[in-house]
Structure formats: C-alpha cells, structure tokens
Amino acid sequence: MRPDYLVERRLKEVVASWHLYGSEAPSGPLDVWLIDSEAVATRITTGSDWCLVVETSAPFVGYDMAESGRVEVAPISGEIPFADHLGETVLAASEESAPDRGRVALEITFDSGRVRCETWSGDLRLSSK
Numbered sequence: 001m002r003p004d005y006l007v008e009r010r011l012k013e014v015v016a017s018w019h020l021y022g023s024e025a026p027s028g029p030l031d032v033w034l035i036d037s038e039a040v041a042t043r044i045t046t047g048s049d050w051c052l053v054v055e056t057s058a059p060f061v062g063y064d065m066a067e068s069g070r071v072e073v074a075p076i077s078g079e080i081p082f083a084d085h086l087g088e089t090v091l092a093a094s095e096e097s098a099p100d101r102g103r104v105a106l107e108i109t110f111d112s113g114r115v116r117c118e119t120w121s122g123d124l125r126l127s128s129k
Contacts, residue, residue, distance in 0.1 A: 003093040006034070007090050013075055014035070014083060015032070016030075016073070017059075018073075019071055020069050030071065031043055031124070032045070041057060042055070043055050046122055046123065051102040052106060052117060052124075054106055081126050089111070091111065092108070093107070105119075107129075114128070
C-alpha cells in the first residue's frame with residue numbers, strides 16, 4: 001500500500017509495540033501505528049524479508065512469550081520521533097525501494113520536521129530529521 005493517503009491528515013495518536021525481556025531495556029519499537037484524524041491506524045513494521053511494511057491495521061494486544069519475554073503495546077509519549085509531531089498534519093510521504101527487497105524506507109514530513117522509518121537488518125529504525 002502506498003502511504004500517500006496520509007497526506008493532509010493530522011497525527012492524533014501513536015501506538016508502539018516493544019519486546020521486553022527480563023530487566024533489559026527494550027530496543028526500538030517492533031511496530032508503530034500512526035492513528036490519524038480520520039481514525040485510520042497505519043502500521044509500520046518490518047517484514048520477514050527485511051522490507052518495510054506499511055499497512056492499515058488496528059494495534060494488536062500485547063502478549064506473553066513465556067521464557068522469551070513479552071510484547072507490550074501502548075500509546076507513546078516521548079519514546080520515539082513521532083511523539084514530537086502529535087497534532088501536526090502530514091505534508092508529504094515518500095518512500096524508497098530496493099529492487100530485490102521492495103520498500104526499505106518511508107519518510108513522513110510535518111511542519112516541524114520529518115521522521116524517517118527504515119529497515120536495518122530486519123529491525124525497524126526511526127529517526128528525526
């Protein structure tokens with residue numbers, strides 16, 4: 001799915017999933033859901049082939065993975081770059097692709113800056129620009 005539909009929609013909420021294991025601090029989110037002014041939830045995550053997946057999908061409920069830890073899903077407050085843009089309107093959404101992997105990056109532009117989502121060795125990476 002092309003992320004163009006996000007343009008001119010306001011970012012109302014961001015939800016993320018995190019893998020928690022024992023007392024270790026979680027590394028970046030596994031999934032991020034952007035919930036916009038039209039109440040559409042857009043999920044950004046990585047695929048098994050290390051591509052970047054962008055799809056409309058409601059946030060799921062966290063779950064326990066026994067001795068492997070647990071996955072928690074919750075609204076974010078300041079943990080990821082999208083938090084800085086809550087309440088702002090998306091001005092542009094552009095993506096990058098690789099011939100052998102499909103989509104590898106998505107950049108979303110707001111009035112106050114940009115957030116880049118990319119896959120790196122199968123992990124979701126988010127950064128502000």
